[in-house]
Amino acid sequence: MLIFITxxxxxxxxxxxxxxxxxxxALEQTINDLQIEFLNAVKWGTSVSYxxxxxxxxxVAYQLRDERIYKNDVPLTSNEVIIKSLNxxxxxxxxxxxxxxxxxELGHRRFAALYDTVRFVVSQRKTTLEExx
Amino acid sequence: MDKIxxxxxxxxxxxxxxxxxxxMAIVASFILTIGYSRLLLxxxxxxxxxxxxxxxxxxxxxxxxxxxxxxxxxxxxxxxDFSDSVNLADGTxxxxxxxxxxxxxxxxxxxxxSFAVSEIQAVRTIKTQKTIKSVDVILILDCTSxxxxxxxLPDGKISTIMAEQKxxxxxxxxxxxxxxxxxxxxxxxVVFGSNAASWIYDAKNVxxxxxxxxxxxxxxxxxxxxxxxxxxxxxxxYRPSRACQRVNDGTSIGSGFVFAQxxxxxxxxxxxxxxxxxxxxxxxxxxxxxxxxxxxxTCGVLGPVSCTKPDYPEAHNFMRCAxxxxxxxxxxxxxxxxxxxxxxxxxxxxxxxxxxxxxxxxYSKAYFNASRAHELTGILEKIFETIVESxxxxxxxxxxxxxxx
Numbered sequence: 296m297l298i299f300i301t302x303x304x305x306x307x308x309x310x311x312x313x314x315x316x317x318x319x320x321a322l323e324q325t326i327n328d329l330q331i332e333f334l335n336a337v338k339w340g341t342s343v344s345y346x347x348x349x350x351x352x353x354x355v356a357y358q359l360r361d362e363r364i365y366k367n368d369v370p371l372t373s374n375e376v377i378i379k380s381l382n383x384x385x386x387x388x389x390x391x392x393x394x395x396x397x398x399x400e401l402g403h404r405r406f407a408a409l410y411d412t413v414r415f416v417v418s419q420r421k422t423t424l425e426e427x428x
Numbered sequence: 429m430d431k432i433x434x435x436x437x438x439x440x441x442x443x444x445x446x447x448x449x450x451x452m453a454i455v456a457s458f459i460l461t462i463g464y465s466r467l468l469l470x471x472x473x474x475x476x477x478x479x480x481x482x483x484x485x486x487x488x489x490x491x492x493x494x495x496x497x498x499x500x501x502x503x504x505x506x507x508x509d510f511s512d513s514v515n516l517a518d519g520t521x522x523x524x525x526x527x528x529x530x531x532x533x534x535x536x537x538x539x540x541x542s543f544a545v546s547e548i549q550a551v552r553t554i555k556t557q558k559t560i561k562s563v564d565v566i567l568i569l570d571c572t573s574x575x576x577x578x579x580x581l582p583d584g585k586i587s588t589i590m591a592e593q594k595x596x597x598x599x600x601x602x603x604x605x606x607x608x609x610x611x612x613x614x615x616x617x618v619v620f621g622s623n624a625a626s627w628i629y630d631a632k633n634v635x636x637x638x639x640x641x642x643x644x645x646x647x648x649x650x651x652x653x654x655x656x657x658x659x660x661x662x663x664x665x666y667r668p669s670r671a672c673q674r675v676n677d678g679t680s681i682g683s684g685f686v687f688a689q690x691x692x693x694x695x696x697x698x699x700x701x702x703x704x705x706x707x708x709x710x711x712x713x714x715x716x717x718x719x720x721x722x723x724x725x726t727c728g729v730l731g732p733v734s735c736t737k738p739d740y741p742e743a744h745n746f747m748r749c750a751x752x753x754x755x756x757x758x759x760x761x762x763x764x765x766x767x768x769x770x771x772x773x774x775x776x777x778x779x780x781x782x783x784x785x786x787x788x789x790x791y792s793k794a795y796f797n798a799s800r801a802h803e804l805t806g807i808l809e810k811i812f813e814t815i816v817e818s819x820x821x822x823x824x825x826x827x828x829x830x831x832x833x
Contacts, residue, residue, distance in 0.1 A: 303452075305456065306452065306455060306456055306459065310459055312463065316463065316466050316467075316470075317466060320466060320469065320470055320473070323470065323473065324473060327473060327476070327477050330477070331477065331480055334484075335484075335826065338826075339825060339826040388757070389755055390754075390755065390762075391755070420824075422823060422824050422825060423821060423822070423823050423824075424821065424822040424823075424824070425820075425821050425822075
């Protein structure tokens with residue numbers, strides 16, 4: 296009987312840990328995806344503008360809508376992850392090139408205990424150079 | 429018999445226990461396998477982010493290296509087409525390719541790692557003068573009385589800084605006239621003093637601006653006839669030329685720059701290169717009120733209010749503000765010059781030093797000093813060559829990599 300209880304509880308623990316890991320990985324994946332997406336878009340964008348909760352790069356709009364981040368009308372984040380907030384600030388002191396600090400609060404839709412806040416800075420680079428001399 | 433039954437019962441129980449433990453072991457292994465695979469997945473996911481950053485960095489480094497070699501002449505037109513591949517110690521494979529397409533030199537660099545590929549392309553367009561509509565140049569000349577100072581030339585002859593400035597300006601126009609693409613160049617001439625700046629005017633009282641349809645020969649004639657102070661043979665006093673009579677004595681270098689820039693701002697269009705070249709012998713000691721360059725005050729050597737002696741900070745700050753481009757800060761403020769306008773500065777100091785030189789070096793596209801006035805001609809020719817050579821652009825972009833076959 297003791298064996299049954301022990302084995303059962305070990306399995307239950309393994310299962311719950313596995314489930315929690317899976318949900319946690321979903322958040323990690325979302326964070327990675329968003330970082331890479333914003334890094335590439337802003338860095339290489341020729342026309343970048345922003346508001347406190349949206350970014351526009353060469354006519355493509357990134358914005359928070361219905362707890363998901365959309366790239367124009369295509370969702371970038373999965374349904375099981377909710378984006379609680381998207382905040383954008385410009386840190387650049389060399390206009391017109393932007394250095395955007397992007398802060399995203401996100402969590403799991405079904406596991407309220409799983410949430411995270413990610414903050415990163417992406418800088419626009421000069422893509423057209425005039426050759427001097 | 430009972431013993432046999434009891435043994436059988438124990439055996440059944442034991443079998444059930446073994447089967448149960450076996451079952452549990454299988455399930456546990458299954459769960460552990462899933463957990464382990466997720467762990468591996470998490471590790472690989474982390475690696476994919478790292479690979480993405482590394483490949484991006486490697487590709488950018490390589491493209492910057494290639495561009496530097498191209499611009500400095502270590503990689504020349506005849507080296508195209510080329511293809512190169514190198515495996516770096518960190519496991520990144522970098523492929524570089526260069527090809528020519530019409531007037532474009534196209535460099536493509538791919539950096540590959542296990543989980544990411546970055547590809548960056550730089551297109552260098554050789555814009556010969558023929559692809560430019562016009563190169564508009566404004567010469568900004570110093571009209572202050574100190575320009576009338578006497579100088580001794582290497583051949584022993586006596587001249588004045590003003591006369592040497594005039595000679596240099598005329599030679600500069602001559603260089604344009606002799607250039608094979610002379611039709612591309614349009615020239616205007618501005619003089620500045622303390623209170624303001626002004627165009628010089630021809631005999632018919634028409635301002636010599638790049639847009640007023642003057643041929644280069646006509647500009648040369650306008651400079652020759654109307655510009656330059658001249659001394660009375662028997663007097664130590666200078667008599668301002670017709671052009672210099674339009675401005676008061678005193679050195680407000682910022683006035684010359686903002687005058688040319690405000691003109692260029694109204695004439696900007698695609699394919700039209702704008703260049704301003706200022707020549708002066710002195711340190712700024714005057715300024716005019718200009719809202720974009722705070723604090724907007726007027727002070728000068730002849731005005732009712734003098735700038736603060738002995739360093740004239742108001743005049744120097746106005747000069748900084750006028751010369752710095754709008755991407756560049758000076759003392760917490762941004763400059764007013766549009767970065768598309770190329771600004772060149774030339775001074776005629778015997779011993780170049782001081783705050784004015786620091787400002788010219790910091791904020792001009794190029795700064796030259798002629799320690800002797802007669803060197804001005806050579807410097808203006810050098811600037812002219814720089815203008816002609818600088819007509820090319822480089823566009824860098826990230827491209828979607830093509831999968832390897």
